[in-house]
Amino acid sequence: MKLDKILPVIYFIPLILIQVLIVPYFELNGIVPDLILILLVFYTLRYGQLYGIILGFILGALTDFSTGSILGSSMFTKTLSAFIAGYFYNENIVGTIIKSPIFLGIIFLTSLVNAIAFSLIANFDISFNIFSLLFDQGILPAVYTTIIASIVMIFSPKRSYI
Amino acid sequence: MRIFGNIWNQFKEYLVLILLLLISVLFISRSDHPSVKNLKTTTFGAFAFVSSIFSDVLHTSGLKSENEKLRKQNAELMLEVNKLREFGIENVELKNLLSVKDTISYQLIPAKIISKSFSADQTTFTLNKGTNEGIKPGMAVITGEGLVGIIERSSEDFSLIRTLKHINFRVVVKDQRSRFQGILHWTGSQLIISNLPKTSEMKLGDRIITSELSSLIGQPFPIGIVKKIINPDEGYFNNVLIKPFVEIEKVENVFIVAVIPHKIKNSIELNFYNSNNR
Numbered sequence: 445m446k447l448d449k450i451l452p453v454i455y456f457i458p459l460i461l462i463q464v465l466i467v468p469y470f471e472l473n474g475i476v477p478d479l480i481l482i483l484l485v486f487y488t489l490r491y492g493q494l495y496g497i498i499l500g501f502i503l504g505a506l507t508d509f510s511t512g513s514i515l516g517s518s519m520f521t522k523t524l525s526a527f528i529a530g531y532f533y534n535e536n537i538v539g540t541i542i543k544s545p546i547f548l549g550i551i552f553l554t555s556l557v558n559a560i561a562f563s564l565i566a567n568f569d570i571s572f573n574i575f576s577l578l579f580d581q582g583i584l585p586a587v588y589t590t591i592i593a594s595i596v597m598i599f600s601p602k603r604s605y606i
Numbered sequence: 607m608r609i610f611g612n613i614w615n616q617f618k619e620y621l622v623l624i625l626l627l628l629i630s631v632l633f634i635s636r637s638d639h640p641s642v643k644n645l646k647t648t649t650f651g652a653f654a655f656v657s658s659i660f661s662d663v664l665h666t667s668g669l670k671s672e673n674e675k676l677r678k679q680n681a682e683l684m685l686e687v688n689k690l691r692e693f694g695i696e697n698v699e700l701k702n703l704l705s706v707k708d709t710i711s712y713q714l715i716p717a718k719i720i721s722k723s724f725s726a727d728q729t730t731f732t733l734n735k736g737t738n739e740g741i742k743p744g745m746a747v748i749t750g751e752g753l754v755g756i757i758e759r760s761s762e763d764f765s766l767i768r769t770l771k772h773i774n775f776r777v778v779v780k781d782q783r784s785r786f787q788g789i790l791h792w793t794g795s796q797l798i799i800s801n802l803p804k805t806s807e808m809k810l811g812d813r814i815i816t817s818e819l820s821s822l823i824g825q826p827f828p829i830g831i832v833k834k835i836i837n838p839d840e841g842y843f844n845n846v847l848i849k850p851f852v853e854i855e856k857v858e859n860v861f862i863v864a865v866i867p868h869k870i871k872n873s874i875e876l877n878f879y880n881s882n883n884r
Binding site for chain 1: 618619622623626627629630631632633634635636637642646649650653656657660661664720721722723724725726727728729730732758759766771774794795854855
């Protein structure tokens, strides 16, 4: 059980490599899906809110270090995203939630919060265009991440995890 | 003690969340501190080493088609070089006539992008060349089309580019036609020159290049063209939207301009950058 809880940190390494090496080939006008967020939400729904918050902080820190973004920005947004995803944790439906459309809804919501929070932290400007913030920097990346999550959902094994 | 235990049991998620968010904010506020920069350079170097191995494997498959493309490009460039050589000779002759001496020499270091990190605000690329090849923070990164960004930090074998599409990227630019100058920056969705006086004579389609006034990029590299002029009814300033020449998302190979400016100019201008990076 304890080893299982460390697994997402190990999965992070191949995922971040895919994120920076392969995902850029599928960018749409600079918008890319966030694979690390999918991993984070998946494990938060499995082990609960507190676990997710700590995992979000660790994965965020690793993301900041490996991508060269402002140190602390991904830490902040991933921690916050995991906190929100944690509200949907229910130990009675842990095994089935990954296969339900609710999973995609949670991914969309957390991805939206993640993207908007990231833009606000990294680039807060009093003259921010709210439409651009919501649509270009929020909804579009969230939709893309949700589409990728749906592929993960379809191909994930029925009763086991990754 | 029991009260604290109860509070912890009831609000532990919130307490941990607040603590971790505070730590994150602390890191954000200290991101320019030298110790944080050193830590980032070390970890970035280690990660770039791993990603370069996988990048090599991934790129091998595309080498054949890339080779053909490069051969064609090579032939086209050869023709271009021939033409430029003629202009160069003519230029030297004219300069000699005017007794103008060049104070700057360019050295282009070719490099390959081994990984890309996209986000609306902070697009950064990792290069397969570092301080061992003479690359230093602050050097300009270009392609045949124009400026891509600047070197943010370098480890021995790798470097990180802060691209034009990074909110911390700022550079003094000028309109090649009207010579008006302004500061170019990325807003998160647009590349703009902000707070330009309404009296400036920029027009749609004007070419924007880096200005000699810039303390980091003192050479005129093409940036893009004026796409839109936002002229608010109130105030004295316009914002100008720029369409970059370089398609940042598609860039794969770049050149780092290892500029060796005039000695005195170098010591005066780069002192500012060095003192900020100590």
